[in-house]
Amino acid sequence: MERVSDLGEFGLIGRLTRFFKNDDPSIIRDFGDDAAFVRLGDRLLVLTVDALVEGVHFLGFYPPVSVGRKLAAVNASDAAAKAARPLYALVNLGLPPETPLPYAEGLYEGLAEGARRYGFSVVGGNTTAAPALCLDLSLIAEAKRPVFREVPRPGLSIFVSGTLGDSRAGLELLLEFYEREKPSSFFPSPEDLFEAAGFGDRERFLVKRHLEPVARTDLIPVVGEKAVASMDVSDGLLSDLKKLSPRFAVRLEVSELPLSRELVEFCSERGRDPRLYALLGGEDYELLVASGEDLSPFGFTKIGEVLNEEGPKVVDERGRPLEGEGFDHLIRPR
Amino acid sequence: MERVSDLGEFGLIGRLTRFFKNDDPSIIRDFGDDAAFVRLGDRLLVLTVDALVEGVHFLGFYPPVSVGRKLAAVNASDAAAKAARPLYALVNLGLPPETPLPYAEGLYEGLAEGARRYGFSVVGGNTTAAPALCLDLSLIAEAKRPVFREVPRPGLSIFVSGTLGDSRAGLELLLEFYEREKPSSFFPSPEDLFEAAGFGDRERFLVKRHLEPVARTDLIPVVGEKAVASMDVSDGLLSDLKKLSPRFAVRLEVSELPLSRELVEFCSERGRDPRLYALLGGEDYELLVASGEDLSPFGFTKIGEVLNEEGPKVVDERGRPLEGEGFDHLIRPR
Numbered sequence: 001m002e003r004v005s006d007l008g009e010f011g012l013i014g015r016l017t018r019f020f021k022n023d024d025p026s027i028i029r030d031f032g033d034d035a036a037f038v039r040l041g042d043r044l045l046v047l048t049v050d051a052l053v054e055g056v057h058f059l060g061f062y063p064p065v066s067v068g069r070k071l072a073a074v075n076a077s078d079a080a081a082k083a084a085r086p087l088y089a090l091v092n093l094g095l096p097p098e099t100p101l102p103y104a105e106g107l108y109e110g111l112a113e114g115a116r117r118y119g120f121s122v123v124g125g126n127t128t129a130a131p132a133l134c135l136d137l138s139l140i141a142e143a144k145r146p147v148f149r150e151v152p153r154p155g156l157s158i159f160v161s162g163t164l165g166d167s168r169a170g171l172e173l174l175l176e177f178y179e180r181e182k183p184s185s186f187f188p189s190p191e192d193l194f195e196a197a198g199f200g201d202r203e204r205f206l207v208k209r210h211l212e213p214v215a216r217t218d219l220i221p222v223v224g225e226k227a228v229a230s231m232d233v234s235d236g237l238l239s240d241l242k243k244l245s246p247r248f249a250v251r252l253e254v255s256e257l258p259l260s261r262e263l264v265e266f267c268s269e270r271g272r273d274p275r276l277y278a279l280l281g282g283e284d285y286e287l288l289v290a291s292g293e294d295l296s297p298f299g300f301t302k303i304g305e306v307l308n309e310e311g312p313k314v315v316d317e318r319g320r321p322l323e324g325e326g327f328d329h330l331i332r333p334r
Numbered sequence: 335m336e337r338v339s340d341l342g343e344f345g346l347i348g349r350l351t352r353f354f355k356n357d358d359p360s361i362i363r364d365f366g367d368d369a370a371f372v373r374l375g376d377r378l379l380v381l382t383v384d385a386l387v388e389g390v391h392f393l394g395f396y397p398p399v400s401v402g403r404k405l406a407a408v409n410a411s412d413a414a415a416k417a418a419r420p421l422y423a424l425v426n427l428g429l430p431p432e433t434p435l436p437y438a439e440g441l442y443e444g445l446a447e448g449a450r451r452y453g454f455s456v457v458g459g460n461t462t463a464a465p466a467l468c469l470d471l472s473l474i475a476e477a478k479r480p481v482f483r484e485v486p487r488p489g490l491s492i493f494v495s496g497t498l499g500d501s502r503a504g505l506e507l508l509l510e511f512y513e514r515e516k517p518s519s520f521f522p523s524p525e526d527l528f529e530a531a532g533f534g535d536r537e538r539f540l541v542k543r544h545l546e547p548v549a550r551t552d553l554i555p556v557v558g559e560k561a562v563a564s565m566d567v568s569d570g571l572l573s574d575l576k577k578l579s580p581r582f583a584v585r586l587e588v589s590e591l592p593l594s595r596e597l598v599e600f601c602s603e604r605g606r607d608p609r610l611y612a613l614l615g616g617e618d619y620e621l622l623v624a625s626g627e628d629l630s631p632f633g634f635t636k637i638g639e640v641l642n643e644e645g646p647k648v649v650d651e652r653g654r655p656l657e658g659e660g661f662d663h664l665i666r667p668r
Contacts, residue, residue, distance in 0.1 A: 016439065040476075041377055049472060057462075123354075130466065138426075
């Protein structure tokens with residue numbers, strides 16, 4: 001019998017969402033974007049749900065307050081990508097009965113902090129026993145206009161906020177620490193973890209980018225005014241560029257990828273190419289925006305252009321496809 | 335270190351929700367009810383989330399289509415209890431990679447059927463790997479006025495819709511079948527399960543009440559017009575009565591509890607008292623309503639009254655508290 005693992009995440013989603021045939025005219029967009037858009041009276045609501053599961057998205061030794069903050073951030077990031085202000089959230093928490101109470105409290109403390117930071121209220125929830133820790137948040141946000149994920153035409157410039165690849169480097173540092181020390185319990189705070197791991201400033205920066213990513217709700221006005229298409233970078237830039245522009249090829253200025261000093265130093269010490277971290281890393285939670293205007297004055301870096309050529313395809317400055325062997329000219333991680 | 339199991343579900347919820355201090359004046363009600371109420375423009379939105387976890391709320395051999403239908407029903411039931419029309423939902427699905435694809439499809443097929451039945455649209459979702467099957471649904475509904483859970487004053491009559499206790503009897507039948515046959519795979523449909531288990535009409539009725547409860551969205555107009563307080567019966571009537579009326583004692587007419595013919599026959603064959611199933615069973619998903627009017631013409635049964643006496647407390651017709659030894663006058667299950 002076919003298993004869900006045979007299809008992969010996106011194949012599975014395609015197979016499952018076909019059961020939902022929505023003909024309600026108030027639904028502007030349902031599946032296939034970072035969030036759904038529905039009209040309710042004179043309001044445009046943006047609805048999204050995201051989950052964190054122990055062993056899949058985080059490990060048991062992570063500070064619970066960080067996991068809670070991240071849950072708020074990954075959901076607020078979907079809203080920000082749609083230029084939508086987060087308003088209300090519902091939280092669902094599944095936890096093994098033997099979970100230490102301070103752990104559960106840390107999760108909610110972090111979530112409450114995140115909610116305050118991004119300006120939404122957690123108004124309800126559900127708590128249930130479960131074989132493993134799993135949390136998910138459903139967020140209701142409000143937008144002035146629908147900003148979809150897909151690039152509708154060639155000729156647009158592509159921008160990304162912040163820096164890319166840090167989160168992946170931070171994850172590697174966390175996993176190296178885990179392999180080395182096999183911590184048997186959770187750390188109450190990021191500071192406790194950083195001290196136990198002996199992380200210096202550079203490592204702290206990178207690990208924090210993974211443990212507690214920041215949703216770019218500060219960029220909502222820019223996205224709302226200037227984006228033609230927008231999404232957040234969660235699976236990795238290269239994969240996400242193909243989702244942003246499935247119909248048209250994209251030329252990526254690999255030399256323009258925004259990199260933090262910390263990532264460059266981390267890679268230089270390890271003999272790796274930071275551009276690979278930026279291209280393939282994932283969980284950056286920066287915004288990836290296509291626009292006809294110049295967004296560089298607003299904290300964005302221009303990284304490419306939408307070509308008048310069939311997609312999905314990403315090529316570098318010299319037209320070489322960026323996939324598989326196309327990476328040969330970049331130094332591969334050892 | 336204290337564990338979450340030391341507190342129990344309600345103690346835990348109390349400990350965790352204190353992190354959320356909502357001062358947004360658009361929030362009419364947050365925690366401590368079947369759903370949250372928020373005002374958005376001229377609309378009154380009702381928000382709720384509920385989860386089903388394998389091994390906790392259902393077993394692996396249950397037909398996935400039934401689990402999907404139940405997920406829709408338990409959420410729609412919360413909305414119905416608040417006299418709110420379900421509009422939009424987000425689904426979060428965590429599933430082990432080795433899950434058979436037809437199983438995952440069955441879950442979504444059942445959920446889609448439930449959504450159509452209760453008139454809402456599943457507009458988005460999230461799918462993730464997880465160590466065990468877990469699903470949750472967040473529902474946005476709309477009400478004309480807020481109907482809260484708590485009885486505000488004595489003198490009101492208490493009504494319940496439908497019949498009580500069937501679900502518990504159905505669960506026992508399912509568990510007996512499981513103990514007897516130890517089915518190693520899931521049944522594609524309820525019919526397949528009923529045949530394998532050799533269930534006759536009576537058993538089918540009871541098992542179906544557990545496998546695929548029906549949310550009483552048909553009663554939304556009655557609740558909206560006539561309820562002073564309302565909730566659905568999910569934990570069991572006795573426990574839920576104390577949540578409906580925490581400030582005032584309730585007199586319950588035990589002889590008036592609405593019982594199905596099927597439950598009475600089931601109990602009579604086993605030498606049990608069906609009233610205990612009705613009082614303690616749980617997962618009935620019928621509506622429990624306090625009102626100053628007579629709701630018996632609308633499919634409700636009057637089962638008691640709110641007393642001018644301190645609560646939470648439930649007494650029977652002769653004033654005997656219904657808890658612990660108070661059950662001595664009812665025949666206990668063997």
